Amino acid sequence: MFEAAELGRKISKRDFQDRLSSLRVELLNMQFGLKDADFPVIVVIAGDDRSGTNDALNLMNAWLDARYLLTNAYGPRSDEERERPPFWRYWRALPPKGRIGIFHGSWTWEVILQRFDAAIDELTMLHSINNINSFERCMVDDGAILLKFWLHLPKSIFKQRIREWQKDPEQSWRINQVDEWMFNNYRKSISTIENVLRRTSKGETQWNIVESSDNRYANLRIAETILERVNKRLKENENKPSESSGSSFPSALDNQTTILDKIDLNVSLPKDQYEHSLREWQSKLSRLARAAYEAGRSSVLVFEGWDAAGKGGVIRRLTAAMSAATYRVIRISAPSAEERRHHYLWRFWRYMPRAGNVAIFDRSWYGRVLVERIESFATEREYRRGYSEINHFEEQLWRHGIVLSKFWLHINREEQSRRFEARRNTPYKKHKLSDEDIRNRNRWEDYKRAANDMIERTSTDYAKWHIIPANDKRHARIQVLQIVCSMLEEALEGKDA
Amino acid sequence: MFEAAELGRKISKRDFQDRLSSLRVELLNMQFGLKDADFPVIVVIAGDDRSGTNDALNLMNAWLDARYLLTNAYGPRSDEERERPPFWRYWRALPPKGRIGIFHGSWTWEVILQRFDAAIDELTMLHSINNINSFERCMVDDGAILLKFWLHLPKSIFKQRIREWQKDPEQSWRINQVDEWMFNNYRKSISTIENVLRRTSKGETQWNIVESSDNRYANLRIAETILERVNKRLKENENKPSESSGSSFPSALDNQTTILDKIDLNVSLPKDQYEHSLREWQSKLSRLARAAYEAGRSSVLVFEGWDAAGKGGVIRRLTAAMSAATYRVIRISAPSAEERRHHYLWRFWRYMPRAGNVAIFDRSWYGRVLVERIESFATEREYRRGYSEINHFEEQLWRHGIVLSKFWLHINREEQSRRFEARRNTPYKKHKLSDEDIRNRNRWEDYKRAANDMIERTSTDYAKWHIIPANDKRHARIQVLQIVCSMLEEALEGKDA
Numbered sequence: 001m002f003e004a005a006e007l008g009r010k011i012s013k014r015d016f017q018d019r020l021s022s023l024r025v026e027l028l029n030m031q032f033g034l035k036d037a038d039f040p041v042i043v044v045i046a047g048d049d050r051s052g053t054n055d056a057l058n059l060m061n062a063w064l065d066a067r068y069l070l071t072n073a074y075g076p077r078s079d080e081e082r083e084r085p086p087f088w089r090y091w092r093a094l095p096p097k098g099r100i101g102i103f104h105g106s107w108t109w110e111v112i113l114q115r116f117d118a119a120i121d122e123l124t125m126l127h128s129i130n131n132i133n134s135f136e137r138c139m140v141d142d143g144a145i146l147l148k149f150w151l152h153l154p155k156s157i158f159k160q161r162i163r164e165w166q167k168d169p170e171q172s173w174r175i176n177q178v179d180e181w182m183f184n185n186y187r188k189s190i191s192t193i194e195n196v197l198r199r200t201s202k203g204e205t206q207w208n209i210v211e212s213s214d215n216r217y218a219n220l221r222i223a224e225t226i227l228e229r230v231n232k233r234l235k236e237n238e239n240k241p242s243e244s245s246g247s248s249f250p251s252a253l254d255n256q257t258t259i260l261d262k263i264d265l266n267v268s269l270p271k272d273q274y275e276h277s278l279r280e281w282q283s284k285l286s287r288l289a290r291a292a293y294e295a296g297r298s299s300v301l302v303f304e305g306w307d308a309a310g311k312g313g314v315i316r317r318l319t320a321a322m323s324a325a326t327y328r329v330i331r332i333s334a335p336s337a338e339e340r341r342h343h344y345l346w347r348f349w350r351y352m353p354r355a356g357n358v359a360i361f362d363r364s365w366y367g368r369v370l371v372e373r374i375e376s377f378a379t380e381r382e383y384r385r386g387y388s389e390i391n392h393f394e395e396q397l398w399r400h401g402i403v404l405s406k407f408w409l410h411i412n413r414e415e416q417s418r419r420f421e422a423r424r425n426t427p428y429k430k431h432k433l434s435d436e437d438i439r440n441r442n443r444w445e446d447y448k449r450a451a452n453d454m455i456e457r458t459s460t461d462y463a464k465w466h467i468i469p470a471n472d473k474r475h476a477r478i479q480v481l482q483i484v485c486s487m488l489e490e491a492l493e494g495k496d497a
Numbered sequence: 498m499f500e501a502a503e504l505g506r507k508i509s510k511r512d513f514q515d516r517l518s519s520l521r522v523e524l525l526n527m528q529f530g531l532k533d534a535d536f537p538v539i540v541v542i543a544g545d546d547r548s549g550t551n552d553a554l555n556l557m558n559a560w561l562d563a564r565y566l567l568t569n570a571y572g573p574r575s576d577e578e579r580e581r582p583p584f585w586r587y588w589r590a591l592p593p594k595g596r597i598g599i600f601h602g603s604w605t606w607e608v609i610l611q612r613f614d615a616a617i618d619e620l621t622m623l624h625s626i627n628n629i630n631s632f633e634r635c636m637v638d639d640g641a642i643l644l645k646f647w648l649h650l651p652k653s654i655f656k657q658r659i660r661e662w663q664k665d666p667e668q669s670w671r672i673n674q675v676d677e678w679m680f681n682n683y684r685k686s687i688s689t690i691e692n693v694l695r696r697t698s699k700g701e702t703q704w705n706i707v708e709s710s711d712n713r714y715a716n717l718r719i720a721e722t723i724l725e726r727v728n729k730r731l732k733e734n735e736n737k738p739s740e741s742s743g744s745s746f747p748s749a750l751d752n753q754t755t756i757l758d759k760i761d762l763n764v765s766l767p768k769d770q771y772e773h774s775l776r777e778w779q780s781k782l783s784r785l786a787r788a789a790y791e792a793g794r795s796s797v798l799v800f801e802g803w804d805a806a807g808k809g810g811v812i813r814r815l816t817a818a819m820s821a822a823t824y825r826v827i828r829i830s831a832p833s834a835e836e837r838r839h840h841y842l843w844r845f846w847r848y849m850p851r852a853g854n855v856a857i858f859d860r861s862w863y864g865r866v867l868v869e870r871i872e873s874f875a876t877e878r879e880y881r882r883g884y885s886e887i888n889h890f891e892e893q894l895w896r897h898g899i900v901l902s903k904f905w906l907h908i909n910r911e912e913q914s915r916r917f918e919a920r921r922n923t924p925y926k927k928h929k930l931s932d933e934d935i936r937n938r939n940r941w942e943d944y945k946r947a948a949n950d951m952i953e954r955t956s957t958d959y960a961k962w963h964i965i966p967a968n969d970k971r972h973a974r975i976q977v978l979q980i981v982c983s984m985l986e987e988a989l990e991g992k993d994a
Binding site: 040080083084085086087088091092094096097098122123126127130131134138139141142144203296298338341342343344345346349350352354355385389392396397399400402 | 577583585588589620623624627628631635636641700840842846849851852882889894897899
């Protein structure tokens with residue numbers, strides 16, 4: 001979930017200043033337009049970067065018109081509050097229609113904290129999460145815009161910051177118990193956070209994960225998102241068609257690094273080494289696949305990636321090591337007439353493997369948030385809902401004990417050109433090149449952003465995305481073989497059973 | 498929850514036959530119209546009346562055109578099914594767009610059964626319920642019509658039936674383990690059922706509780722509901738305004754008994770006895786209220802009922818026994834301009850009492866599903882959502898340890914006339930009679946149905962409705978005093994803490 005928020009996204013001071021003066025005017029205009037609207041705006045700012053959330057809260061207060069703004073920060077509960085049900089403090093602070101209410105930390109953060117120090121067990125946590133979801137659903141059903149931002153610091157920066165504060169007597173006051181606990185239990189705390197955020201992300205109540213190593217980037221991202229969402233709704237209410245999303249985004253935020261940009265595509269494997277490795281790993285996979293079959297442990301492997309990234313080749317190297325009776329490769333293209341008459345997940349449920357078997361998806365349910373999003377086959381509501389629908393779907397597979405691996409095969413544009421060219425010039429490969437490939441190619445940037453969002457929102461504890469550098473086919477194939485082997489091995493050892 | 502399904506509702510054989518021939522034609526026409534629609538219809542038929550659900554399933558199969566119908570009944574899981582995640586069996590059976598799929602028992606029933614024999618703990622149950630809600634939400638978000646029917650037998654009839662079967666060697670095969678368990682653990686099983694049904698009732702996924710002591714009534718109710726909901730959606734899709742709901746309902750179903758009709762309004766209390774009782778109960782309430790205050794136990798008392806039913810008088814008899822510093826009477830009328838700018842529950846949250854205090858609501862949040870429903874101040878979607886929003890709201894009060902009592906003061910039309918007349922003729926009461934009262938009076942039947950639905954959907958284990966016969970004011974006052982005393986007593990003894 002946090003991979004896509006550890007990319008070192010930055011805004012230069014100059015870009016920031018350039019944008020700021022017009023941004024502030026736009027924010028004030030937005031508030032003015034909102035004044036008589038029939039919906040409130042609820043903004044939640046929380047995060048593992050505590051000082052970043054403070055900073056953001058202060059800036060939003062400075063940038064927005066305080067007359068139409070309510071800011072709420074929460075400390076320990078007062079007597080007044082303890083004597084009422086837990087959500088009383090939040091209900092009373094809700095903004096009326098036409099106003100923006102900013103909540104610092106608040107209901108979700110409270111549950112995370114309680115879970116940190118094990119003040120509540122899993123059952124109580126689940127009750128609390130259901131309360132949160134009912135509460136937020138109430139707001140959204142009633143027409144509120146709900147925007148939730150989670151400010152995330154990459155681990156190394158988080159740890160480094162705490163260490164620096166610890167050393168500096170003038171800064172050490174900044175560290176509170178929570179920081180300390182997270183510092184000492186980093187993995188556990190991130191996993192708790194991920195769990196709670198995922199369970200409280202449902203369609204319109206989705207968390208926006210914002211990388212906060214650079215305050216300028218984080219604050220701009222928050223302000224622009226508020227601006228965009230509110231203006232969009234105001235326009236819709238006037239019955240004007242809203243502009244295509246993103247167009248109002250400034251270039252400084254637009255051209256940010258995606259998680260795919262961070263992949264080192266220069267890795268490669270010499271041919272002789274490849275052949276040796278291939279034999280080695282295929283024989284290992286063959287043993288493991290047989291053992292999994294005998295143990296009744298099923299697997300679902302998902303392959304997504306650019307056109308011509310080599311998905312077919314990777315899959316063939318896997319299946320070569322499996323017994324034909326135990327696996328099935330499912331190639332997903334546009335849905336059939338029958339499939340279109342069902343919920344988009346229906347056709348994938350059909351292919352869930354029997355005990356011990358392997359289902360390999362060459363493209364998958366992720367079409368919903370990739371091609372369907374980009375080509376507008378799915379509406380914005382539909383594809384946004386898709387993330388939580390998919391997470392819930394995969395959670396069911398995981399709870400059932402299915403070994404689930406998801407791969408994004410990554411190449412760059414130049415490599416794709418070379419491969420398209422090769423296809424064009426090789427008679428027996430020519431059929432693989434379609435007009436669609438060419439069209440998709442023109443939407444490279446859109447796909448990159450959609451893939452980034454997908455990885456951010458659906459990479460979970462129980463179903464991580466593996467991004468495989470695939471400019472070198474040999475390297476990609478071996479890497480996938482290794483990952484599949486290690487997942488099977490872990491599963492058979494019962495490590496994640 | 499089940500009170501309103503224990504009224505002995507019946508359809509005579511003749512009324513049934515009268516309706517049946519046209520109903521069957523309408524059902525087939527509906528299916529024909531549905532054929533090319535872009536949504537599926539998912540019907541769930543479950544219940545504590547197992548043989549009633551079988552009967553309903555068979556009849557729907559007979560009445561509907563099998564070509565456009567999929568029926569699914571579920572026994573123990575097969576190998577095929579056990580090897581996949583739990584919802585696989587349901588996903589594969591979903592109807593495509595334009596078709597009706599009927600599910601017998603199915604996902605919710607399965608969880609209830611597991612909970613009956615304690616095969617799953619509360620945490621697992623909560624996970625399962627979350628799965629159900631996500632699954633159903635998926636369907637509904639995708640446009641499906643989801644209709645869930647729970648066939649309920651009143652306790653006496655249920656027990657009598659099982660006893661008869663037990664005695665009759667030719668019938669005893671009918672009894673299965675579940676019946677037997679329910680027979681021996683009736684209260685516990687109904688409470689489990691209520692808990693699961695409530696948690697899986699959310700706006701569009703609301704359960705329809707159908708009394709099934711009379712099969713003709715139950716089956717007609719199911720068929721008419723399907724017919725009405727599908728036709729309504731088909732009309733909406735053609736952009737025609739849908740007819741006002743209920744108009745298509747046949748008189749036989751329309752004129753059914755409501756829970757209010759069952760109230761014996763002839764009870765009364767002679768004046769001298771009343772005065773004695775009043776002193777006695779007020780003194781008791783006074784002691785209990787002081788004890789509750791000292792123990793920090795708060796109360797919320799809700800009064801709803803017909804105009805002129807005597808709410809004010811009852812409330813004054815309560816407050817006379819309380820210390821003025823500890824209670825507050827909140828009279829709810831149309832929302833203020835400020836309140837209208839918030840979620841409708843917001844204004845009630847504001848009045849939640851501090852520890853040990855009492856909040857008395859003269860009319861309440863139930864306006865959402867009464868006056869707002871009837872006067873169309875709330876849309877159908879809004880008031881339907883209201884039931885689960887209110888249940889969730891009250892659950893939070895209950896979990897916080899607040900003593901919650903809800904009273905419906907019931908009088909009949911004649912008594913209301915007399916009281917209006919008296920007001921008209923008594924100078925100091927004249928101001929109490931408004932045009933609105935007269936208008937409301939003309940909607941007596943609408944209110945009766947709305948009150949019935951309200952009691953059915955919001956009478957929960959933790960927040961029961963008390964229906965108070967109030968033609969005799971003295972009797973009503975003493976009864977309310979008694980109930981409030983006994984609830985406080987229980988709470989202070991920690992019975993429900």
